[in-house]
Amino acid sequence: MNQPIGMKLSEQLRERIEERIVVGEYPPGARLDEMELASTFGVSRTPIREALIQLASAGFVDTRPRRGSVVAQIPPERLREMFDVMAELEAVCARLAATHSTEPDRAALEAAHRACEEALRADDPDAYYRLNERFHLAIYASCHNGFLCEQATQLHRRLRPYRRLQLRVPGRMSSSFEEHAQVVEAILRGDGELAASRLRAHVAIQGNRFADLVKAMAPPKEQAGAGGGRTGS
Known part of the structure; x- marks a missing residue:
């Protein structure tokens, strides 16, 4: 995965996951599994976890007990x-x-x-x-x-x-x-x-x-x- 100069890997992953959420590839209610995302993007779980924290902070992802990170519903x-x-x-x-x-x-x-x-x-x-x-x-x-x-x-x-x-x-x-x-x-x-x-x-x-x-x-x-x-x- 090519990383833009001056941009952390977790930030690049956040952008790519954000985009998939926006266009509906990851629809509202979809569970974002760290292992699957790491495999999809060819990275370790650590930057994926950091990206999900950023997404949760921005309101794109909800963190739920026993379900982990779930795509938020934004009408x-x-x-x-x-x-x-x-x-x-x-x-x-x-x-x-x-x-x-x-x-x-x-x-x-x-x-x-x-x-x-x-x-x-x-x-x-x-x-x-x-x-x-x-x-x-x-x-x-x-x-x-x-x-x-x-x-x-x-x-x-x-x-x-x-x-x-x-x-x-x-x-x-x-x-x-x-x-x-x-x-x-x-x-x-x-x-x-x-x-x-x-x-x-x-x-x-x-x-x-x-x-x-x-x-x-x-x-x-x-x-x-x-x-x-x-x-x-």
């Missing part, structure tokens, strides 16, 4: 609500970043934006996603409101597999980068309302289309659950 309407809240949180972050950011903050934001461009040119959606996350975190940090930054970061991590998958839609990386450019422009010129409006729209796009994306990427029903998960009894 689509609940996810839509989360994206709605995410859009508003990020809008507030952008508004505050436009008026509270320092020169180092703005330099970090521009650097994160340029890094996304490199991933776009390489046509690497997974690299773009990780750099995209850095871009959004740079905006959160620039607002200089610790509580808001914590809440936005927590929800961002909760939604990251859905945000990552939509970058694989043809043309979405390019559109995402252009939306980022508009947000950066508004922040750098200190226009808080425009920055908020643009970032809200950027996140809303992701929420509005995630259901169709997940449906399109879901495996055939007869294959659902293949690859290491067991449906609950």
Whole structure:
């Protein structure tokens, strides 16, 4: 299993298991057996156990007595609500970043934006996603409101597999980068309302289309659950 530079094996496994949960390969109620997952991904049980702990912390997995780790039930309407809240949180972050950011903050934001461009040119959606996350975190940090930054970061991590998958839609990386450019422009010129409006729209796009994306990427029903998960009894 190839490991991206700077990324722990358990984090890489968490991403791969998250993705299988999102597209329905590991459906709600499926038991995630450590031994089976270790065999599926060709690793030892230790990083699998660490990945499952991360997934449980993010709410993707429930830990149940005598059943171990089980895929949590996340209704689509609940996810839509989360994206709605995410859009508003990020809008507030952008508004505050436009008026509270320092020169180092703005330099970090521009650097994160340029890094996304490199991933776009390489046509690497997974690299773009990780750099995209850095871009959004740079905006959160620039607002200089610790509580808001914590809440936005927590929800961002909760939604990251859905945000990552939509970058694989043809043309979405390019559109995402252009939306980022508009947000950066508004922040750098200190226009808080425009920055908020643009970032809200950027996140809303992701929420509005995630259901169709997940449906399109879901495996055939007869294959659902293949690859290491067991449906609950």
